[in-house]
Amino acid sequence: MTQDCAICQGSRWKSVVVDGVERLTRCDCWRTALVERLLKEARVPARYARCELGTFEHDMNTQREAFRRATRFVEAFPAVDKGLLLYGPHGVGKTHLAVGILKEVIRTKGARGHFFETRELLRLVRDTFNRGTEETEMDVLGPVLEADLLVLDDLGAEKSSEWVQETLGLVVNTRYNARRATIFTSNLVDSPDNTDPQGFIFQLGARTRSRLVEMCDWVKIEGADIREVGPHATPDSIAEWQKNSPASPQNVKKSSGLPPKTKGMARARLKDSGLQYELNWSGGKAGSK
Numbered sequence: 001m002t003q004d005c006a007i008c009q010g011s012r013w014k015s016v017v018v019d020g021v022e023r024l025t026r027c028d029c030w031r032t033a034l035v036e037r038l039l040k041e042a043r044v045p046a047r048y049a050r051c052e053l054g055t056f057e058h059d060m061n062t063q064r065e066a067f068r069r070a071t072r073f074v075e076a077f078p079a080v081d082k083g084l085l086l087y088g089p090h091g092v093g094k095t096h097l098a099v100g101i102l103k104e105v106i107r108t109k110g111a112r113g114h115f116f117e118t119r120e121l122l123r124l125v126r127d128t129f130n131r132g133t134e135e136t137e138m139d140v141l142g143p144v145l146e147a148d149l150l151v152l153d154d155l156g157a158e159k160s161s162e163w164v165q166e167t168l169g170l171v172v173n174t175r176y177n178a179r180r181a182t183i184f185t186s187n188l189v190d191s192p193d194n195t196d197p198q199g200f201i202f203q204l205g206a207r208t209r210s211r212l213v214e215m216c217d218w219v220k221i222e223g224a225d226i227r228e229v230g231p232h233a234t235p236d237s238i239a240e241w242q243k244n245s246p247a248s249p250q251n252v253k254k255s256s257g258l259p260p261k262t263k264g265m266a267r268a269r270l271k272d273s274g275l276q277y278e279l280n281w282s283g284g285k286a287g288s289k
């Protein structure tokens with residue numbers, strides 16, 4: 001804490017000699033205090049408190065590539081043209097990576113950053129209508145729209161509705177127009193079939209999906225589910241997992257190309273619509289460099 005600072009005794013200024021002239025400048029503890037405050041204001045939930053770039057497990061190719069992109073993003077920030085959209089199945093480290101980037105950007109660049117779970121954000125906005133509170137929709141959305149870097153976690157987890165699409169469309173559009181970087185994570189699949197309930201188009205609408213393509217590099221992450229193989233997996237345990245787990249990308253691809261959790265629902269839709277699901281559609285790559 002600042003009171004304990006041996007250099008400035010809590011004044012947060014220190015004297016330096018420049019060209020033989022003594023001047024006052026910010027003490028190092030001022031920056032430390034600022035970063036501490038910014039990290040607190042970023043609202044990263046306690047369960048992700050230990051997520052750092054340095055502890056991201058990147059055993060699989062797509063995880064290694066995602067890690068490279070994350071590092072590049074942090075180095076370039078704020079001179080980045082695009083945000084990141086990290087998508088893929090559960091448990092591959094998408095949120096871990098997003099939180100790691102956010103904290104690193106706050107620490108090294110002093111950026112104002114915010115973390116929001118999509119579902120929680122929508123709940124907070126909705127609460128401003130329901131209760132007789134003073135808080136307005138914009139009180140909740142202001143920091144979301146204005147943060148230097150926003151992490152919007154688990155996009156598509158909320159049941160889609162016109163209101164959900166409109167509200168998320170507002171966030172996406174405003175940040176796009178203001179050229180503010182956003183990192184999204186999502187379990188959605190980039191399905192060309194607009195009736196696929198797990199697809200970006202079905203959940204968010206075609207316009208918002210196009211915006212996301214324009215404003216983000218889409219980074220697909222696959223990998224062993226850390227909740228299944230455990231942390232610090234060995235090549236052997238991953239190989240074992242890849243061979244046997246129904247959630248392994250290998251096995252998912254063999255069956256239908258959809259995450260196992262959604263298979264039943266999506267298949268039912270496909271049967272109804274009579275449409276053919278296309279494996280490995282690469283529409284998301286339109287946003288990549």
Ligand SMILES: [Zn+2]
Nearest residue numbers: 005008027029
């Ligand atoms: Zn000090």
